[in-house]
Structure formats: structure tokens, C-alpha cells
Amino acid sequence: MTACCFFSIYRYNSVSLGNSKLHKKHPLNLYLMNKQISKKYKSLDLFAGVGGIRMGFEKAGFETVFGNDFDAYCKITYDLNFKDVPLTVADISKVKSSDLPNFDILLGGFPCQPFSIAGYRRGFLDTGRGDLFFEIVRILRDKKPRAVFLENVKNLKSHDGGKTFKIISDALEDLGYHVKVKILNSVEYGNVPQNRERVYIVGFKSKKQYDAFEFPEPVKLSKTIADILEKNVDEKYYYTNSPLYPELNKTIKKNNVVYQWRRIYVRENKSGVCPTLTANMGMGGHNVPLIRDHKGIRKLTPRECARFQGFPDSYKLPKDFPDTKLYKQFGNSVTTTVIERVAKKISKALDVK
């Protein structure tokens, strides 16, 4: 229900938010009560992509008040799924903090750009021109939310001998955040059969909340590759009539195993799960995830990629939309089930007074 539609129904029914006038069984009031109970904390969804981080946090009860990305294709997918607060398409460096609503937690799976100590210094002195991480720093400094959640590639921690990561944690600490960091693999923490190691950075202004926060424990993997695969897949995903078929057919022998095309050869993933999905997997020739099913050899479909990232089938994929864009969007996204588990822990920590 959109805010506007909600308010018109609200006016029409003349219901009051005060408990005394709530008719408890009225569906609208149930909706309202749920909203009051669960949406305790407001979040800002930066570098939002298709909203994987948003989805995890909303499932944990957070309310998104603003979403931003500069990719207009992401907006098509995002807005199809998150109608109440659609994506604002803009370069984040052009978004003024004063134009943002207030929020409790900043969320950002920011692009990892190498940056230097010089960049660090410039980032603070020269608002808007620093690396993208410093856009996060600028917004944190101006809006002072209670918490911050960042996600990035595992290598961010070891990049440049650990110097890059030190800049990030120092910058967050300089802003008054107490920071905890952990690398989580989706296969161990998200109950999805995808090997995806990512670094998660969580910071709190309150030392008590920081002390109360802990990353989730691993969960037993119950989903298999077979659970993820679609049954009736369009012919366009098959290589049956491709000149590459004879070569692929030599290596891709087993069903329910994900193989990966590595530029000039095909690699079997022996761990029994899907290798890390990447943004370039739809770009022909590199990292393309391949499988054999009852009809032949094919690529994973975009829906299967979404499932490997924990997106439920209720998450809509735009129609008449280039597959290459969908592969990029889901390769770039996050494992929503891991995010949800971390978000629930953050919510619990934020409850500590």
C-alpha cells in the first residue's frame, strides 16, 4: 500500500491512531498496528542496486525512508518491488545531506574503489569529491545516525596490505562509531547453496549497543542446487545449437552441479554449491554459470541467480528487459538471507538503552 493510498483510506475511515479508537479487527488497523510494532528503525538505502540490502533489513522490521543509486536500470527492477519509497536516481556525490530524511541506520554495499591516504584526507576536507566511501562518511557526519551497516568484497579487508581497511575503520571511529567486522559466507550464514564471502561492517554510536551486537551464528545448509533450479526453462538459455556445444559437452557431464565458464575453459565447482555470482556473469565468456539438466546444457536463468542470492520468487523481475542487465544486477547484489540475519541482530542491539 503506498503512503498516499494509505492516507486516503485512513481519512475515509476516520480512524484515529490513538488506541482508544482503534477497531482491533479492522484490516487497516491491523496493518497500522503491525507497522507501529515492527517498523521501529528507519534506514537509508545507499548504492541500493536492486534493493537486496533493503529487502533483508525490511524483513527484519526496518523501514526504508530513502533509496539511491545512479543506475537507471536498477530503478526499473527496484521500483517494481519497492513501491512505497522508490529509488532516487542520482550520483550520490550530488545528493545533499540536507535533502535527506532523518534515519537510524545508513546501509551501503558501496563499490570498492581503491583509495589512498591522500584520498582519505581530501575526503574530509573536500566534500563531494572524495571516493565513494567518503560520500558515506559525509552523510554520516551530517546526519549522525545511530548505526551504520556496510557490505563489500572480502578482499577489502586485505587490500593494499590492510591499509584501505584501516582508513575505513579509522574514518568510522573518527565519526564516533564503535565498529565490528566479520567475513560471512552465504553458504554458511544464509542457507543458500552459493559460495559468497563478503565483509560486513557494523558500527554503533552507543558503546552499549556495540557491546550487545554480535554477528549471527552459522546455520545448517538445507537448500540444494536442485531446489534452486527452474523446471521449464526457455530455449534461449540452452547451448544446444551453439558452436560451443561440443566443447561444453566434453566437460559438463553432471546434473545439479554448477560449472563456470572461465574465459577459455570450463570449471566444475566441486564444493557442491554455486560459485560466487558476479556482475559480469552475463557478459559472454567470463564467469557464466552453466548447468546440465534433462534438456541439455544451459546458463542459469536470472530467476535462478536471484534465488541463489536468497530473493524469494515474490520478488518481481521486469519483463522485456535485457537479461545482461538482470545478471549484472543479481551478481552485484547481496545474499538477502544473510543480510536479514545480520539486520535482526542489529535491531536487537539498537533496542538496548
Ligand SMILES: C[S@@+](CC[C@H](N)C(=O)[O-])C[C@H]1O[C@@H](n2cnc3c(N)ncnc32)[C@H](O)[C@@H]1O
Ligand atoms: C555493489 S553494487 C550494490 C548492490 C546492492 N547492494 C544490491 O543489493 O543490489 C554498487 C552500486 O553502487 C552504484 N553506484 C556506483 N557509483 C555510484 C554513485 N556515484 N552514485 C550512486 N550510486 C552509485 C552502482 O550503480 C551499483 O548499483
